Each structure stands twice: as structure tokens, then as C-alpha cells.
Amino acid sequence: MLEVQDLHVYYDAIHALKGISFSVARGEIVTLLGANGAGKTTTLKTVSGLLRPRRGSVGLAGQALEGLEPHEIVRLGVAHVPEGRKIFPRLTVLENLKTGAYSRRSGSIGEDMDHVFVLFPRLKERSRQMAGTLSGGEQQMLAIGRGLMARPKLLLLDEPSMGLAPIVVEQIFETIQSINREGVTILLVEQNAAIALAVSHRGYVLETGCTILEGRSADLIHNDLVRQAYLGG
Amino acid sequence: MDLALSIFFQVLVDGIVLGFMYALIALGYTMVYGVLEFINFAHSEIFVIGAFVGVEILLGFEASGSLAMLHPAFVLLVVLFAGMVISGLAAMALERVAYRPLRGAPRLVPLISAIGASFFLQDFIRLVESLWRNSFYLSYPTLPSLEKSLKIGSAVEVPIKSVLVIATALVMLLALHLFVNRTRVGIAIRAVAQDPETASLMGIPVDRIIALTFFVGGAMGGVAGVLFGLHYSLINPYSGFVPGLKAFTAAVLGGIGNIPGAVLGGIVLGLVEAFAASYLSILTNGAFGAEYKDVFAFAILILILIFRPKGLLGEKVREEGV
Ligand SMILES: Nc1ncnc2c1ncn2[C@@H]1O[C@H](COP(=O)(O)OP(=O)(O)OP(=O)(O)O)[C@@H](O)[C@H]1O
Ligand SMILES: [Mg+2]
Numbered sequence: 193m194l195e196v197q198d199l200h201v202y203y204d205a206i207h208a209l210k211g212i213s214f215s216v217a218r219g220e221i222v223t224l225l226g227a228n229g230a231g232k233t234t235t236l237k238t239v240s241g242l243l244r245p246r247r248g249s250v251g252l253a254g255q256a257l258e259g260l261e262p263h264e265i266v267r268l269g270v271a272h273v274p275e276g277r278k279i280f281p282r283l284t285v286l287e288n289l290k291t292g293a294y295s296r297r298s299g300s301i302g303e304d305m306d307h308v309f310v311l312f313p314r315l316k317e318r319s320r321q322m323a324g325t326l327s328g329g330e331q332q333m334l335a336i337g338r339g340l341m342a343r344p345k346l347l348l349l350d351e352p353s354m355g356l357a358p359i360v361v362e363q364i365f366e367t368i369q370s371i372n373r374e375g376v377t378i379l380l381v382e383q384n385a386a387i388a389l390a391v392s393h394r395g396y397v398l399e400t401g402c403t404i405l406e407g408r409s410a411d412l413i414h415n416d417l418v419r420q421a422y423l424g425g
Numbered sequence: 426m427d428l429a430l431s432i433f434f435q436v437l438v439d440g441i442v443l444g445f446m447y448a449l450i451a452l453g454y455t456m457v458y459g460v461l462e463f464i465n466f467a468h469s470e471i472f473v474i475g476a477f478v479g480v481e482i483l484l485g486f487e488a489s490g491s492l493a494m495l496h497p498a499f500v501l502l503v504v505l506f507a508g509m510v511i512s513g514l515a516a517m518a519l520e521r522v523a524y525r526p527l528r529g530a531p532r533l534v535p536l537i538s539a540i541g542a543s544f545f546l547q548d549f550i551r552l553v554e555s556l557w558r559n560s561f562y563l564s565y566p567t568l569p570s571l572e573k574s575l576k577i578g579s580a581v582e583v584p585i586k587s588v589l590v591i592a593t594a595l596v597m598l599l600a601l602h603l604f605v606n607r608t609r610v611g612i613a614i615r616a617v618a619q620d621p622e623t624a625s626l627m628g629i630p631v632d633r634i635i636a637l638t639f640f641v642g643g644a645m646g647g648v649a650g651v652l653f654g655l656h657y658s659l660i661n662p663y664s665g666f667v668p669g670l671k672a673f674t675a676a677v678l679g680g681i682g683n684i685p686g687a688v689l690g691g692i693v694l695g696l697v698e699a700f701a702a703s704y705l706s707i708l709t710n711g712a713f714g715a716e717y718k719d720v721f722a723f724a725i726l727i728l729i730l731i732f733r734p735k736g737l738l739g740e741k742v743r744e745e746g747v
Contacts, residue, residue, distance in 0.1 A: 262628075291612060291627045294628045295628025
């Protein structure tokens with residue numbers, strides 16, 4: 193479904209991605225692991241069109257994405273839940289969810305909103321509250337729910353566990369798995385390698401802008417390098 | 426009833442009229458600031474374009490002899506609507522030509538472009554009117570039905586013109602409120618104002634939303650321009666300068682970027698100015714006259730900038746984060 197090949201991305205003179213390649217098949221959860229600054233967020237931003245690659249290609253089911261505007265990429269079925277949640281703090285929970293559905297022609301927006309409320313009942317209780325006043329965990333739920341409102345085929349998640357208590361992290365990842373079981377393909381970026389490898393099918397390890405390792409998640413858990421660098425030995 | 430009370434009431438109405446006019450113009454400054462964090466100093470000329478569209482249509486009606494025959498409500502609707510649409514489109518064109526190419530440039534650059542656009546538009550209107558009418562000082566034709574007054578009780582009279590300004594402004598403000606708060610596009614405007622990058626990730630076409638924001642702000646300014654002409658009659662290409670600065674003051678007073686704040690700031694400023702104009706010389710035994718009223722507006726601007734730069738209702742600073 194997603195095919196990324198030899199991606200090179202620069203921030204002015206900084207060469208942030210130096211030839212990253214990976215793929216995500218329909219129905220998979222694929223995780224990108226890597227230390228701080230490895231280029232994970234940069235990769236997701238390039239897929240969703242916020243950054244332009246200088247070289248390389250991003251293909252979605254055969255269609256080239258590089259060069260398209262972010263809002264056009266959303267329309268093709270890619271939703272990006274950004275690092276740090278980035279909910280709109282002075283919109284209500286309900287309004288935040290509506291922004292997620294912007295690209296769609298009405299239709300079943302109400303149904304989808306109900307579905308988000310089933311996944312995250314907490315959001316329903318707080319639907320009229322300003323999003324900026326939600327707790328960190330609730331904001332993450334809102335960010336994911338808002339992404340789902342676009343009815344994506346491919347969901348990009350950037351560090352959904354950041355800053356959350358372990359119990360909330362577990363809840364969120366259970367929900368991510370059930371979203372995947374409903375047929376949404378997921379590309380997951382995580383610092384928390386243990387949980388990312390537990391829920392994903394396959395993984396890639398990035399280091400300073402390069403893919404250095406790839407494999408089935410079940411195998412990566414036992415890989416020495418992964419164990420040393422990300423799982424604490 | 427005594428004279429003092431009737432004067433008080435008259436001043437109050439004048440202040441409210443002025444206040445709503447400032448409020449309508451201030452919305453253009455504040456909405457554009459909301460999405461781009463930049464002051465569109467050419468907005469005062471967008472307002473003047475509205476005033477000139479109004480006068481041209483009315484003079485056209487007059488010249489064709491139809492002004493007296495047409496229903497006054499119809500005439501008013503036509504001029505207000507035309508002023509609104511043409512000013513809105515002018516604001517959109519301005520964004521496209523003078524600001525969009527400078528997106529991402531240092532903050533000072535579009536500001537200078539705005540000041541340049543302001544001068545350009547003033548002299549462009551002057552040129553067009555000079556060629557077309559041989560004069561750029563124009564006056565609105567009198568509409569007899571607007572010259573009457575509503576009597577409230579025995580001592581109080583409210584001119585129909587003032588009622589027109591207040592009623593039109595209220596309708597526009599209500600429409601804007603519903604648009605911004607209840608529609609999908611209105612929510613998108615607020616999302617872009619808070620975080621354009623994330624808005625684009627939601628599938629919101631940010632450039633189009635910014636253009637639309639200019640249209641809406643310009644439309645409000647255009648309506649204000651027509652109302653200004655109908656109420657005060659005399660206009661010229663430079664008529665926007667002082668009201669524009671006052672409306673900008675109103676926007677800062679209410680909290681730049683904040684829509685209800687712009688309305689509140691406009692009303693407060695209009696009232697302060699009207700009361701200063703009438704009572705200053707009484708209160709100071711003639712030492713200060715009505716000509717000092719403008720000092721108040723700008724004294725308020727300076728005090729607000731020093732003591733409460735976020736304004737009365739302001740909280741908006743985009744980088745405040747989540
Ligand atoms: N806007 C920017 N300007 C310049 N350099 C940047 C910018 N954003 C990221 N970088 C650099 O690009 C590299 C990759 O950053 P990126 O944010 O993709 O890392 P990451 O893998 O997501 O890290 P983390 O786990 O800390 O979120 C880093 O060296 C970073 O300093
Ligand atoms: Mg990151």
C-alpha cells in the first residue's frame with residue numbers, strides 16, 4: 193500500500209534523511225524505531241506532504257505522493273496524527289473531530305463520530321469542552337480520533353505513547369490494534385520499542401537518517417542490537 | 426424632559442453608531458491577524474473601496490433618474506451587497522498579489538508590502554475617480570427616507586441613518602458569528618488560525634482558507650464603507666486612514682486576533698470618542714474641545730500596548746502550544 197524508496201530530505205543544509213526505504217502492506221501495522229533525531233518524524237512528515245523530498249519516491253497504491261499538498265494527500269486516504277498531538281486547543285472536542293472530517297463530503301460524518309466515541313468514550317463525555325483543557329491522555333485520544341474522522345486507509349501515528357502513564361499507553365495501543373483489525377493500515381513511530389514491537393507485524397530501525405535493520409517484529413524483539421539500544425539490554 | 430438628558434442620549438447613539446462602524450472594520454484586521462499574524466494595513470483602503478462602490482452605484486441610479494423611483498430598501502440592499510462583495514474580492518486580490526508571494530519572508534516584509542499597497546490603492550482610487558468624474562471628493566446623494574428620525578418618548582430622537590447603521594452591523598455580526606462558529610468552513614478558519622500546519626494535515630486547504638478569510642474581513646470592511654458614506658456623506662480616497670487606525674486600535678483594545686474582542690473594542694472606542702467629543706469642553710471649562718477626541722483613541726492604543734498588550738479579551742498567541 194505504501195512504498196517509500198531512497199528518500200532524501202533536507203532541512204536547509206541539514207541532511208536529515210539519507211536514503212530511507214520501506215514499505216507497508218495493506219492491513220499491516222509497521223513500526224519505525226530509532227533514537228531521538230534518527231529521522232522518524234521527518235519520514236512521516238514527508239509521507240504526508242509537509243516536507244518535500246529532494247530525492248526518492250513515496251507511492252500510495254501506485255500513486256506518487258511526493259509533490260502533492262498535504263490536504264490532497266489526506267484526500268487520498270492518508271491521515272497523519274502528529275507528534276505532540278497538536279490538537280486545536282481553542283476548539284471544542286467536537287469541533288476538533290469535525291476538522292478531521294474536513295476533506296469528506298458530509299455523508300456519514302455523524303456515524304464516524306459515534307464510532308470514535310465508541311473507541312474513546314472519554315471524548316464523548318467531554319465533547320463540548322475546549323480541547324486545550326483535556327488531560328494529556330485525552331488529548332492523545334482526541335488526536336487519534338480526529339485522524340480517524342478522515343476515514344483513512346493509512347494512519348500515520350507519531351509517538352502516541354509520549355508523556356502518558358503506562359496504563360493509558362496500554363489502553364491507547366489496544367485501541368490502535370482494534371482500529372487496525374477494522375481494516376486501517378498503520379505506520380507507527382515509537383520510542384517505546386517494547387510496546388511498538390508487541391503490537392506491530394513488522395518493524396524498521398532508523399539511525400541518523402538511514403534504515404539499518406528490518407524484520408518481523410517477533411524477530412526484532414530478540415535481535416541483539418534492538419535489545420541493547422531500545423529494550424534496555 | 427430636560428435638555429441634558431436628551432443630549433446625553435444623542436451622544437450615546439452617536440457613540441454606538443461610530444462603535445459599530447469601528448467594529449465592522451476591526452473584524453478585517455483581527456481575522457487576518459488570526460490566520461497570518463500580520464496587520465493588513467491596506468485594510469483601510471478596502472473599506473474606502475466599499476464607500477466608493479456605494480457612491481458610484483447611488484450616483485448611477487441618480488443619473489438614470491431611477492433613484493427616486495426605486496424602493497429605498499431595495500437601493501440600500503443593492504449598495505450594501507455590492508460594497509460587501511467588491512471589497513471582499515479586492516481584499517482577496519490584495520492577498521494574492523501583495524502578501525501570498527511573501528509568505529515565509531521575515532515579518533517586516535509583508536508589513537511594508539501592506540503599507541505600499543495602502544498608498545497604491547489610495548492613489549489608484551484617486552486616479553480612477555479623477556478620470557471618471559473629474560473629482561475625487563464625492564458626496565453620497567441624499568436618500569429622503571434616511572433623513573427622518575424615530576421619536577422615542579418626547580425628548581429623544583434617533584435618526585433613521587443611525588438605526589440603519591446599527592441594524593446592518595448587527596445583522597452582519599450575527600451572520601459572521603454563525604459562519605465562524607457553526608459552519609465547517611468557519612471551524613476551518615479557526616483551526617488555521619491556531620495551527621496552520623496541523624490544519625493542513627486535517628485536509629484543510631490552508632491557502633484557500635486564508636484567501637477566504639481575506640474575503641470575509643474585506644466584506645465586513647466594505648459594508649462599513651457603504652454605511653460610512655450613507656451616514657457621513659462626504660468621502661475621498663484618503664477617508665480610510667483615520668477610521669482605519671481607530672478600528673485597528675479597537676482590534677488591539679479587544680485583543681488582536683479575537684473576533685468578539687474586535688466588536689467590544691469598537692463599541693468601547695466609539696463611545697469614548699463620542700463622549701469625549703461632547704463633554705470634554707464642558708468638563709474642562711473649555712480648555713479642551715471636541716478636536717481632542719482623536720487623542721483619546723490613540724492614548725488608549727498606547728496605554729493598551731503598554732499595560733495590556735493582549736487586549737481586553739485577548740489570549741491568542743499562536744505559539745502558546747497545547
Ligand atoms: N525544522 C527542522 N529544522 C532543522 N533540523 C531539523 C528540523 N526538524 C528536525 N530536524 C533535524 O532532523 C533530524 C531528524 O529529526 P526528527 O524529528 O525526524 O527525529 P525523530 O526521529 O522524530 O526524533 P524524536 O524521537 O526525538 O522525535 C534531527 O537531527 C533534527 O535535529
Ligand atoms: Mg519525532
